[in-house]
Amino acid sequence: MLSTTLTDEERDQLHETYRHLHRNPELSMQEHRTAEFIERRLDEIGIEHFRCGGTGVVGIHRNGDGPVVGFRADSDGLPIQEDTGADYASTATGGLADGTTVPVMHGCGHDTHVSSALATAALMARQADGWSGTIVWLFQPGEETAAGAAAMVADGLWDRAPKPEVVFGQHVFPSVPSGSIAVSRGTAMALADSLRVTVLGTQSHGSQPQNAIDPIVLGAHMVTRLQTIVSRELSPQEPAVVTCGTFHAGLKENIIPDRAEFTLNIRTLTEESRNRVLPAITRIVNAEAEASAAPQPQIEEIYRFPRLYNDPERTDQVVAALRAELGDDRIVEVPPAMGSEDFGWLADSIGVPCVFWFFGGFAAENTAPPVNHSPFFLPDMEPTLSTAVRAGVATLQRALERG
Incomplete structure (x- = not known):
């Protein structure tokens, strides 16, 4: 020994x-x-x-x-x-x-x-x-x-x-x-995916929201709606996590910016769960943009873990x-x-x-x-x-x- x-x-x-x-x-x-x-x-x-x-x-x-x-x-x-x-x-x-x-x-x-x-x-x-x-x-x-x-x-x-x-x-x-x-x-340990989402809008003066497509409001709706993937699209016995870790937009309080950016971290335990969650993120992000008459957002992979x-x-x-x-x-x-x-x-x-x-x-x-x-x-x-x-x-x- x-x-x-x-x-x-x-x-x-x-x-x-x-x-x-x-x-x-x-x-x-x-x-x-x-x-x-x-x-x-x-x-x-x-x-x-x-x-x-x-x-x-x-x-x-x-x-x-x-x-x-x-x-x-x-x-x-x-x-x-x-x-x-x-x-x-x-x-x-x-x-x-x-x-x-x-x-x-x-x-x-x-x-x-x-x-x-x-x-x-x-x-x-x-x-x-x-x-x-x-x-x-x-x-x-x-x-x-x-x-x-x-x-x-x-x-x-x-x-x-x-x-x-x-x-x-x-x-x-x-x-x-x-x-x-x-x-x-x-x-x-879980599979992990990290994504960067760039929300595109139209810039305007803060007093003239009618001339803007506000990416901050739009991005906030996306982040909120993304939480329904785990709570309403997956079985309660199917563990998953969708976390928004960062949200950045704008430079001044009286300017509606032309874009916002947030990052997501997703954890799943099976490829089957991953293959449900990731398409759902894309679907929700694009649908929220369309609902706001905004351009299609950019979704980029940052990294993934097996x-x-x-x-x-x-x-x-x-x-x-x-x-x-x-x-x-x-x-x-x-x-x-x-x-x-x-x-x-x-x-x-x-x-x-x-x-x-x-x-x-x-x-x-x-x-x-x-x-x-x-x-x-x-x-x-x-x-x-x-x-x-x-x-x-x-x-x-x-x-x-x-x-």
Whole structure:
């Protein structure tokens, strides 16, 4: 049996790695310093590696004959001003595509993913005589924009690295206490679509609405009517979310503008639901414009996430390994989350199964932990990080144990 216990020196390095990554977040697909840091650590561990998908890093640990498995950790931060008060809080900034400079923080815990994956890689390397096969370490950029997994696949990931028979991944989450694991069988996370809608109108003076087609009023009707898709077009047993996240229009209070723009985020659990919701959005947006005698609006896709599907058989194996390592009371089986991940593309692109689970980030007595993407999101360092390492080692051992 492999040990899942870190030495004092390894634990200190895990904590320092985490603090370093937390202090130095980078925006999606801009993780240049993060990638260099990962490469240095892989060199220290003795794992070969190559760049993939721009700022992605792939490590390959070959250790004799046996199965090939993948293990993924995402590395990007978010455009959020950190407000945790930690002595290792981020003061970093980054640039958006439009040139805007924004604050950046690890508001979704990807720093915990990378630091625990590196510690897991070191622990597996230290105990290489206890397992056999190949681990493909996938340090993936750009999860927050659904760009990273697709970029790695497009860059020849599975032509350059051994093809795994299964891909594993994990994510820190506030809904289960630190030291525990939550996992779903089958559908684990939702499909997601983000759209930009540009509403076209006719500009006029604010005192002369009769000469205008007001895109703000029109857009407001669209946003309100879109909520009826979930409440009136889908079965109550069919989960879906249609969220309007931004609405921008106008420059001055006495000018009716010629356009408005809003963005939508849509979550569904099946392709069938997605194929009902997306056409309904187009239908409603166009019909509201026609009702106002406005030009046809522009609807653009910003990005989309695939469904994340946990293979039931492989999930059973992972759950058994986690129960043996952490105890039955520390493993919670949960329904699908309406959040989304591009992790599934790494496995779907070559038709192999995957399993993805969540490790808790906050003490059980914290009854109102900050949620992911909050400026206050700062998981308890322990036992959060050690649990992630234990889960990684236990899962990999089960997949790669010597006969």
